[in-house]
Amino acid sequence: MTTLFYLIIYDLPDTKAANKRRARLHKLLSGYGRWTQFSVFECFLTAVQFAKLQVQIETLIKPDEDSVRIYVLDAGSVRRTIAYGPEKPRQVKTIIL
Amino acid sequence: MSVLYVTQPDAVVSKTYEAFTVALKQNGTWTKQSVPAQTIDQMVLMGNPQVTGDAFVYALQLGMPIHYLSSFGKYLGSALPGQSRNGALRLAQYGLYHDLSRRLELVKAIVTAKIHNQYVVLYRHGQTDSPVKGRKKLVQTQSTLDGVRGIEGLAAREYFAGMAAIVGTSWNFLGRHRPPPDPINSLLSFAYGLLRSQVTAAVHLAGLDPYIGYLHEVHHGQPALVLDLMEEFRPLVADNLVLSVLNNRQIQQPDFSESLGVYTLADEARKRFLQAFDRKMQDEFKHPVFGYRCSYRRAIELQARLLGRHLQEGIPYKPLVLR
Numbered sequence: 001m002t003t004l005f006y007l008i009i010y011d012l013p014d015t016k017a018a019n020k021r022r023a024r025l026h027k028l029l030s031g032y033g034r035w036t037q038f039s040v041f042e043c044f045l046t047a048v049q050f051a052k053l054q055v056q057i058e059t060l061i062k063p064d065e066d067s068v069r070i071y072v073l074d075a076g077s078v079r080r081t082i083a084y085g086p087e088k089p090r091q092v093k094t095i096i097l
Numbered sequence: 098m099s100v101l102y103v104t105q106p107d108a109v110v111s112k113t114y115e116a117f118t119v120a121l122k123q124n125g126t127w128t129k130q131s132v133p134a135q136t137i138d139q140m141v142l143m144g145n146p147q148v149t150g151d152a153f154v155y156a157l158q159l160g161m162p163i164h165y166l167s168s169f170g171k172y173l174g175s176a177l178p179g180q181s182r183n184g185a186l187r188l189a190q191y192g193l194y195h196d197l198s199r200r201l202e203l204v205k206a207i208v209t210a211k212i213h214n215q216y217v218v219l220y221r222h223g224q225t226d227s228p229v230k231g232r233k234k235l236v237q238t239q240s241t242l243d244g245v246r247g248i249e250g251l252a253a254r255e256y257f258a259g260m261a262a263i264v265g266t267s268w269n270f271l272g273r274h275r276p277p278p279d280p281i282n283s284l285l286s287f288a289y290g291l292l293r294s295q296v297t298a299a300v301h302l303a304g305l306d307p308y309i310g311y312l313h314e315v316h317h318g319q320p321a322l323v324l325d326l327m328e329e330f331r332p333l334v335a336d337n338l339v340l341s342v343l344n345n346r347q348i349q350q351p352d353f354s355e356s357l358g359v360y361t362l363a364d365e366a367r368k369r370f371l372q373a374f375d376r377k378m379q380d381e382f383k384h385p386v387f388g389y390r391c392s393y394r395r396a397i398e399l400q401a402r403l404l405g406r407h408l409q410e411g412i413p414y415k416p417l418v419l420r
Binding site: 024027028030031032033034035043044045049052053056091092095097 | 100113114121132133
C-alpha cells in the first residue's frame with residue numbers, strides 16, 4: 001500500500017465555537033499523524049485513510065469562518081524537504097514504547 | 098504498515114477520540130504519548146500492559162489485531178478483528194486433511210523448503226558442507242507423514258549443531274531447548290514468538306482455520322496450520338535475525354540475566370531486538386513466485402493466501418525459498 005505525505009495546516013478564529021472546533025480538529029488529526037507545529041500536522045496516509053479523514057474534516061469545519069489547507073506531497077518532494085530545527089518528516093514504521 | 102509495540106508492563110493504552118494515548122511511567126512520573134491509531138496495522142503487547150475497553154474495541158473496529166506476548170516473548174494469544182467467513186475455504190482445508198496423498202505432497206513441499214532455507218542460512222554463515230543438504234532429497238523418497246517428520250527432526254538437529262558451530266563456544270549453545278537454558282535459545286524463542294504472532298494474523302486474514310494443519314498433528318489447543326506455515330519462515334526470518342544481531346554485537350552476554358536456569362533479556366536489549374525484528378520484517382526481496390518486490394511481512398500474508406488458493410483452486414503451493 002503506497003502512502004502519500006499530507007501536510008495539514010489549519011487556522012481557526014478565536015471565538016468560543018471555533019475554539020471548540022479547533023480542539024476537536026486537533027484530536028482528530030492526532031489519530032492520523034504527527035503534530036509538528038502549533039497548527040500543523042504531518043501525516044503519511046494511504047488513499048483510504050485519507051478519504052476517511054477528509055470526510056471527517058469536511059463535516060467538522062465551517063468553510064466561511066475557518067481555513068484548513070492540505071498539501072499533498074509525493075516521496076520525491078518529501079525527500080527534498082528542508083527542515084531547520086526538528087528532523088525531517090519521516091514515516092514511522094515501528095513504535096516501541 | 099506500522100506496528101505498535103508496548104513493552105512497558107505498567108503502560109496504559111487508552112483512546113482519545115481518533116488516537117490512542119499511551120501512558121508510560123518514567124522515573125516515577127507518568128508521561129502521556131499520543132499515537133496515531135489510524136495508521137497502525139498491528140498492536141503487540143509484551144508483559145501485561147493495560148488496554149482500556151474503549152481502545153480495545155476501537156482497535157478491532159479499525160481491523161487491527163492485538164497480540165499478547167509474555168515479557169520473554171512467548172506467544173500467549175491474540176484478539177483478532179472479525180475474520181473472513183469463507184466457509185467453502187475451510188471445507189477445502191478440512192478436505193485436504195483427509196486426502197492423504199495430496200496432504201503428503203503439501204507436507205513434503207513445506208519440509209523441503211524448510212530444510213533448503215536452513216541450508217541457505219548455514220551456507221551464508223560459512224558452513225558450506227553441512228549434512229543438512231542431503232536431507233532434502235531424502236524427504237522426496239518418504240511415503241508416510243511420519244517419515245517426513247522424522248527427516249525434519251534429523252535435519253533440525255544437524256542444523257542446530259551447525260548453528261552452534263557458527264555462534265562459537267562462548268555462548269554455551271548446544272542445541273534447541275525449551276524453556277531456554279542458554280541465551281541463544283532465549284533469543285530463538287523470542288523470535289519464534291514474534292513470528293508466530295505475524296503468521297497467526299495472516300492465517301486469520303486469509304480466512305483459514307488455524308487449528309487444522311497438515312504437518313503438525315491436530316492436538317487440542319495447538320494451532321497446527323500456523324505452525325505449518327511458520328516452518329519456511331523460521332530459518333529465513335528468525336534464525337537469520339538471531340545470527341545477525343549476534344554478529345553485529347547488538348546483543349551481548351551482559352544483556353541476559355538468569356533465574357532458575359532460564360535466561361531472559363534485559364529491557365533495553367529487548368527493545369533493540371524488537372527494532373531489529375521489525376527491520377527484518379520490512380526487508381524487501383523479490384518474491385520468487387509473484388516476481389515483484391515485497392517485504393517479509395507481506396510475504397507471510399501472501400503465503401497464507403496462496404495456501405488458500407491451493408486448497409480451493411488447486412494452484413500448486415510453493416513455499417518461500419531464497420537462494
